[in-house]
Amino acid sequence: QQQVKQSPQSLIVQKGGISIINCAYENTAFDYFPWYQQFPGKGPALLIAIRPDVSEKKEGRFTISFNKSAKQFSLHIMDSQPGDSATYFCAPQGGSEKLVFGKGTKLTVNP
């Protein structure tokens, strides 16, 4: 049973555009919803995260939107830059310290 479904698998955006990555989950015990960014040959780095008591969180160009009833959360990257080209993972967590990773989205931002 796949607990986390991340889409799209890959995404190509022009510089300055908006990148949107979605994550759907099944486990209602999840209470922490992070997005991780991974560059080739590196470990993932926490990009932004949200708790379920709010529906949106913005940090600079990055925004998480959270829809508890739909069991979905998404990452929006405004004014996308070539330096944002990376693989992004949603990895909700709850009830334990384990992260449940999505399959990842490879984002390419063309100059």
Place this chain on the structure above:
Amino acid sequence: GAVVSQHPSWVICKSGTSVKIECRSLDFQATTMFWYRQFPKQSLMLMATSNEGSKATYEQGVEKDKFLINHASLTLSTLTVTSAHPEDSSFYICSATRRTGGSQPQHFGDGTRLSIL
């Protein structure tokens, strides 16, 4: 931000060799550390959870005698791949959390690329 250091970053060795990978939390005490394995173009797969002073908890399908984990202090966990074979070649990544219990951010090392000839 929190820093997790992983060493070595890259290792190549002959089949049958045992390889030790270190994971250190540099600026915080990590009560819990995690070890992941990642194949090319795939997501991270949790191998085991390592708690300081106790035995590691392995995920289903992970051979505990093959992948030995030691968490001897609050800042160091090690993964030893025993008698490594080419199929063990992969990218191994550790992470650490500052506190126990519940949902906490994980801070990742930069990974170790293991190549077995």
